[in-house]
Amino acid sequence: xxxxxxxxxxxxxxxxxxADLDAIETLRVAALGKAGSITALLKTLGGMTxxxxxxxxxxxHTLRETVTAALGARKAALDAAALDIRLAAEAxxxxxxxxxxxxxxxxxxxxxxxxxxxxxxxxxxxxxTGPEIEDDWxxxxxxxxxxxxxARAMHDTFYFPSQMNDADGRAMLLRTHTSPVQIRTMMxxxxxxxxxxxxxxxxxxxxxxxxxxxxxxxxxxxxxxxHMGHLKWTLETFLKAYFExxxxxxxxxxxxxxxxxxxxxxxVGYAQEKGRRIVGGNGDDEGHAWMELLxxxxxxxxxxxxxxxxxxxxxxxxxxxxxDRLAMLKYGMDDLRAFFDGDLRWLSHYGFGALSVPTLSGGxxx
Ligand code: 2NL
Numbered sequence: 001x002x003x004x005x006x007x008x009x010x011x012x013x014x015x016x017x018x019a020d021l022d023a024i025e026t027l028r029v030a031a032l033g034k035a036g037s038i039t040a041l042l043k044t045l046g047g048m049t050x051x052x053x054x055x056x057x058x059x060x061h062t063l064r065e066t067v068t069a070a071l072g073a074r075k076a077a078l079d080a081a082a083l084d085i086r087l088a089a090e091a092x093x094x095x096x097x098x099x100x101x102x103x104x105x106x107x108x109x110x111x112x113x114x115x116x117x118x119x120x121x122x123x124x125x126x127x128x129t130g131p132e133i134e135d136d137w138x139x140x141x142x143x144x145x146x147x148x149x150x151a152r153a154m155h156d157t158f159y160f161p162s163q164m165n166d167a168d169g170r171a172m173l174l175r176t177h178t179s180p181v182q183i184r185t186m187m188x189x190x191x192x193x194x195x196x197x198x199x200x201x202x203x204x205x206x207x208x209x210x211x212x213x214x215x216x217x218x219x220x221x222x223x224x225x226x227h228m229g230h231l232k233w234t235l236e237t238f239l240k241a242y243f244e245x246x247x248x249x250x251x252x253x254x255x256x257x258x259x260x261x262x263x264x265x266x267x268v269g270y271a272q273e274k275g276r277r278i279v280g281g282n283g284d285d286e287g288h289a290w291m292e293l294l295x296x297x298x299x300x301x302x303x304x305x306x307x308x309x310x311x312x313x314x315x316x317x318x319x320x321x322x323x324d325r326l327a328m329l330k331y332g333m334d335d336l337r338a339f340f341d342g343d344l345r346w347l348s349h350y351g352f353g354a355l356s357v358p359t360l361s362g363g364x365x366x
Pocket of ligand 1: 179180182183218220257259260294295296297299300303318319320321322
């Protein structure tokens with residue numbers, strides 16, 4: 001074996017054993033660098049006789065080309081292996097489910113208010129709103145509630161201190177019903193009027209079935225020739241759409257409110273099923289009973305006059321109902337206080353998706 005063959009065998013073994021790019025570079029410098037072993041061999045060609053050069057020259061050049069090629073091939077293999085390792089480490093598993101994005105829900109009270117707006121819009125009612133801080137004239141006096149009425153007593157109404165009376169000396173309070181919204185509407189708009197007024201109301205009352213803040217919706221129609229037939233049809237149509245049943249039976253009982261005359265308490269027939277009240281059916285039928293649901297009546301002519309309208313020309317009906325109770329009856333909650341605790345478990349159980357917008361065509365609660 002010649003010297004050159006021995007050098008080639010050793011270099012090829014070293015290249016095959018090179019574990020990384022640094023080792024390849026060290027071998028390249030040792031063989032082909034300025035002071036490299038193959039470079040030294042090439043330098044010996046100059047001092048040879050023409051015959052010697054003829055004999056050794058091709059061997060040395062072949063050695064240089066073989067080693068250069070082997071270094072390049074080994075470097076490419078190590079590069080490829082390093083890339084494989086990096087790709088494996090940086091791989092994204094596309095089959096993993098995405099992190100769940102936290103999503104809120106629509107509170108049942110908001111959902112029911114949207115349902116009510118949709119149902120009444122179909123009957124030509126607009127939604128009216130107003131301030132929660134009111135004066136005692138709009139909350140009581142205009143509604144024919146005398147100074148001596150129990151609803152005015154301190155234990156029912158949250159009053160602000162008398163230093164906060166308005167410019168006309170009226171006492172300020174948290175509205176106890178949304179009626180002042182209807183008073184504002186009657187005083188600022190020409191009849192005919194068809195509105196519902198949903199919103200927060202406040203009474204100094206707190207137990208299992210009463211919270212100091214709750215939600216009410218009132219309805220008001222003012223037009224010529226309005227009578228109790230319009231009232232009953234409107235409530236029947238509303239409740240059939242809301243409870244999504246045709247067998248809603250109403251019972252109107254004579255009652256008293258200062259702001260309506262005559263006044264009627266509206267009961268709805270229901271059945272008790274698995275400890276739950278299911279609205280529907282005649283309350284006098286087997287397995288059924290009546291439940292008081294709404295207050296209503298023909299707007300007292302003194303209220304119409306208080307708002308600057310002529311009660312001989314304009315008549316109307318009005319009603320009021322608790323939104324929280326409507327929600328409980330339809331969606332099956334049994335504790336009113338949980339409505340306002342803000343417990344995320346309750347909210348995600350009873351809440352609605354932001355896109356489940358109530359429409360009459362799609363089923364009101366779908
Ligand atoms: C109930 C009863 C009712 C009204 C509210 C009303 C409003 C005006 C004029 C006349 Cl501006 N009436 N609202 C009428 C009857 C009953 O609510 O039980 N509420 C919880």
